[in-house]
Amino acid sequence: MRFGDRFTEFHLDVLKEIGNIGAGNAATSLSRLLDRKINMHVPSVNLIGFDEVMELAGGHEKEVVGVFLKIHGEAPGTMFFILSPAQSVQFIRQLTGNTNIHLDGTLDDELSRSALQELGNILSGAYLSALADFTLMDLHPSVPSLAKDMVGSILGIGLIELSRVSDQAIVIETSLTELSEEEDHSIQGHFFLFPDPEAYNKFFQALGVTANG
Numbered sequence: 001m002r003f004g005d006r007f008t009e010f011h012l013d014v015l016k017e018i019g020n021i022g023a024g025n026a027a028t029s030l031s032r033l034l035d036r037k038i039n040m041h042v043p044s045v046n047l048i049g050f051d052e053v054m055e056l057a058g059g060h061e062k063e064v065v066g067v068f069l070k071i072h073g074e075a076p077g078t079m080f081f082i083l084s085p086a087q088s089v090q091f092i093r094q095l096t097g098n099t100n101i102h103l104d105g106t107l108d109d110e111l112s113r114s115a116l117q118e119l120g121n122i123l124s125g126a127y128l129s130a131l132a133d134f135t136l137m138d139l140h141p142s143v144p145s146l147a148k149d150m151v152g153s154i155l156g157i158g159l160i161e162l163s164r165v166s167d168q169a170i171v172i173e174t175s176l177t178e179l180s181e182e183e184d185h186s187i188q189g190h191f192f193l194f195p196d197p198e199a200y201n202k203f204f205q206a207l208g209v210t211a212n213g
Contacts, residue, residue: 007047014209016045019172019193021134022127029126034094039177047170050159056173057082057190060152067120067146068157071128073139075199078158079124080192085148087189088116113146120144123191135206158194165197
């Protein structure tokens with residue numbers, strides 16, 4: 001059976017619910033950190049080709065800042081938070097209170113790197129905590145890594161495992177938006193969850209979902 005043929009609309013709906021629970025938990029944690037209202041929602045859970053995955057984040061050659069980590073435990077995978085370089089600077093300024101952080105030095109300054117790694121820790125920890133509670137599975141994140149590179153280079157890391165069995169991926173895409181009266185102070189980003197191929201059946205079994213939906 002082909003990878004894509006294993007999933008029905010019902011299975012994708014289950015994964016979307018998983019994404020919504022994780023996103024809600026992550027938004028609450030980030031709102032507390034920044035003391036600002038942060039909204040997260042899961043606009044889509046899709047089975048799509050690798051090229052389409054890249055397009056969701058702006059295209060293969062778009063330069064972004066990525067915070068990414070591996071998920072370890074009973075359902076392994078990879079998580080990414082993708083920000084534009086300008087938006088990553090805005091986040092660092094809000095988190096550190098340092099308005100002297102500039103675009104050219106986003107990842108050169110140790111304080112900036114620490115702030116973005118903290119972002120990864122907060123989002124992944126909150127997301128996986130909710131997911132573990134929901135599925136009663138053991139899940140824990142690696143230490144986040146940072147990169148400023150093209151979308152294709154960063155997201156390609158998460159597609160390595162999937163590429164062994166398919167040319168498609170299930171993408172649980174979460175968007176983050178900070179509601180602010182000043183447009184320059186808003187934060188927007190995309191959060192991607194790529195479960196490894198063996199993780200899906202474990203998710204479904206944990207939730208009592210049959211293989212046939």
